[in-house]
Amino acid sequence: MKQFISASGHIRQQLLAGISSAYYQQLDWIQGTGIVKKKLIDPNKVVLISGGGSGHEPAHVGYIGENMLDCAVMGTIFEPPSSKEILQAIEETYNQQGTLLIIKNFEKDLQSFLTAEKQAQEKGLNVAHVIVNDDCSVKLGTFEKRRRGVAGTVFVHKILGGAASAGKNLPVLTALGNDCIPMIKTLGVAFSSATPAGMVPQQYELEEDEMYFGIGIHGEPGYRIEKMKSSERIAIELVNKLKQQYDKLTLQKTAILVNGLGGIPLLELSVFMNDVQQLLEIEDIPVAYSRIGNFLTAYNTDGLSLTLLNIKEEEWLNYLKMPTDAFGWK
Amino acid sequence: MKQFISASGHIRQQLLAGISSAYYQQLDWIQGTGIVKKKLIDPNKVVLISGGGSGHEPAHVGYIGENMLDCAVMGTIFEPPSSKEILQAIEETYNQQGTLLIIKNFEKDLQSFLTAEKQAQEKGLNVAHVIVNDDCSVKLGTFEKRRRGVAGTVFVHKILGGAASAGKNLPVLTALGNDCIPMIKTLGVAFSSATPAGMVPQQYELEEDEMYFGIGIHGEPGYRIEKMKSSERIAIELVNKLKQQYDKLTLQKTAILVNGLGGIPLLELSVFMNDVQQLLEIEDIPVAYSRIGNFLTAYNTDGLSLTLLNIKEEEWLNYLKMPTDAFGWK
Structure with a gap:
């Protein structure tokens, strides 16, 4: 490092x-x-x-x-x-x-x-x-x-x-x-581990062609290492896993957050956001609110997380939409 | 990649x-x-x-x-x-x-x-x-x-x-x-090259312990490769070089932008911002406005740029301070 x-x-x-x-x-x-x-x-x-x-x-x-x-x-x-x-x-x-x-x-x-x-x-x-x-x-x-x-x-x-x-x-x-x-569910995926100043050794290492599902925000290992996949395939994995979390609830109206973990460019996050939106459209899950960016990072990890929020009450959406001058909110 | x-x-x-x-x-x-x-x-x-x-x-x-x-x-x-x-x-x-x-x-x-x-x-x-x-x-x-x-x-x-x-x-x-x-002057430094999708080969490669001053936002080579330095030392190089750009002008009042190139964590940019602020204070150059973040990136480059603006007219500062809902401005 x-x-x-x-x-x-x-x-x-x-x-x-x-x-x-x-x-x-x-x-x-x-x-x-x-x-x-x-x-x-x-x-x-x-x-x-x-x-x-x-x-x-x-x-x-x-x-x-x-x-x-x-x-x-x-x-x-x-x-x-x-x-x-x-x-x-x-x-x-x-x-x-x-x-x-x-x-x-x-x-x-x-x-x-x-x-x-x-x-x-x-x-x-x-x-x-x-x-x-x-x-x-x-x-x-x-x-x-x-x-x-x-x-x-x-x-x-x-x-x-x-x-x-x-x-x-x-x-x-x-x-x-x-x-x-x-009602809030998140899953992350990493293409590299985090390398924060002074914190060695890393908790996991990935080969050049590998990715890791389910990693944490402090470099914790995930649940499965796989060969690197495209944005589209990763979107399918994350959306499916997140959907299963809602048991018998119907996802009537959702908010989504595509979050960069610190080392991934906004261009890639945006392409991934498009893949997620298309999937949710196919599955008839309406998206009422969405945001893309680095919101809660894992130092310089090349990777992202996807968050779904099942909006049970209309007022939740109103609160999400209220303006703020907080510099981290986009 | x-x-x-x-x-x-x-x-x-x-x-x-x-x-x-x-x-x-x-x-x-x-x-x-x-x-x-x-x-x-x-x-x-x-x-x-x-x-x-x-x-x-x-x-x-x-x-x-x-x-x-x-x-x-x-x-x-x-x-x-x-x-x-x-x-x-x-x-x-x-x-x-x-x-x-x-x-x-x-x-x-x-x-x-x-x-x-x-x-x-x-x-x-x-x-x-x-x-x-x-x-x-x-x-x-x-x-x-x-x-x-x-x-x-x-x-x-x-x-x-x-x-x-x-x-x-x-x-x-x-x-x-x-x-x-x-009145606007910028210099960048990279710790890695950009690896955008489909764009190989890279225009330069750096060893694990090297950095590159003066790189461009499309992976263009810079003006000097050096052994990796601390945030403080990099701030000294960039501030000195930028100051020299103003010829005989006095930097009476400045705005500064610490810009991440896409692969550097906000924590490191913030530490660098602190080093820059301290240097400018020692040099008696007042900072009237400053911002940190990923504003104009070079895909996923691990690196940053520093921009100085010599605020000649008070109205420039007023315009900088006007509110905006543009999502890229923090």
Whole structure:
């Protein structure tokens, strides 16, 4: 790997300094921490906080803005922040409407965020959480606890962000989160592994003509290595697997997210989006909303993920469509 | 190279179908062509058109929107569209305010766009152009004609887009373009070459520990191969070289663009942005505006470019800061 940045440096500090200098009109970074806040926090709506390890940019700092997050708490590469910093973030952004934590389902993330939530509650603060577990590479039923939170988390930011702006209170937002998260399903595929600064060895290696279905966002291995396939064939695999996740539900109206993992060009993502749209058309699954881009990356992985959201309630779509100045949302 | 998409397919069609399906609320793609238009073209302002080869996404389709472009005309990978399609785009978007073409300085691009301009003028249409040549890897003075149009083109889209919305007429916009373009300077560096579908052989190869200064956005070779350096050292090289471009001018107030070439993670771009900001601070060059992201890519190149804009007029900054719904602008 080419050492462009040094793992021995303070990557998190440099990263957040760089981002907050560019987007200083919207963002306040609390120097020396992983906490980035919205410049002006509305006292009249529930505060939304997310976060996790770095290396997934623009997640989550890129989702701070109007009708999305109020705050993101970031750790160093692929490592969540400490509960102490999350508690500090809760306190620094607190208002009388309470705070909702949006957590990706990883053991370490849960530990940090839930510890901070408990400590905040002990201080009398009104804090709740939702856990995003949209990754479908682990079989439903057996190891559900291990289903990870991946790109679908961005849909949760957008829907809950819109609902918070619309004045929904903390219990309603929590229920909305718990209602829509099971309707979000994601599968990823990689053509290369991630090579983040200072993190060797890689968890898997692929031959020049191989690809890997079901990989995670931290370079975790997937469920099947295959010979490299075309965009069209990959779309068939992912759409079929995702459809099966909805059991007896009918996919009446969907939102789709084609997410680049950091090293794939937008041209290829767009071609893949076209393949997905054509497949869904053939299958009579209407697409009401779609987005393409790097939303939740796995450092520089050459690969992508596809997320389906079964839009059960029309208001979810309204929230998705609300404008935002968050720089990561396109 | 892993063949995720097939060069034998209709890449341009698939690409534009994918993008326009996702952003259908803003964009109208004329099927079978490389022409993408803004949904609603304001009859009361000058029409702005840009374009060129594909493989640079989000450029230029991603800059169609409020206060930016009205139309983009795209060719296939790294090949500009035909003059016929550009003429069609001029005619399909024409209003009584006239049309300005924003062209990147490549021989083939000039040929297509200027031929179309001439044909449109012969039909009595009011069309003008500006040529962006911000790339500084070619020495000033000697081969200036060969200076290419690269990431700084996005600043031109934003400034002229804002000015067009503010009601400036075609001669004023053309003069503004010719005034600000020489104030925009860009240099790129690559850690890998681009490997676009169907385009072999690559124009250069780098060893595992090498980097290349001054590369182009179509995989063109640069001016010097060196052993891989840190973000900080690369920032020093690029900032120094860019500063020298301004002759006796003082850089009083600058805008900077840290642009990913398609295969580099946003985390690394952000760390690099921090290094650039720190350097400029030491040199007492104030930064009034900055952006980080993939703005004008070179397919999947692992690398970046740095653009400086010397803000001579306060109104340029106002135009940069105007809001837009163009999906490529962050």
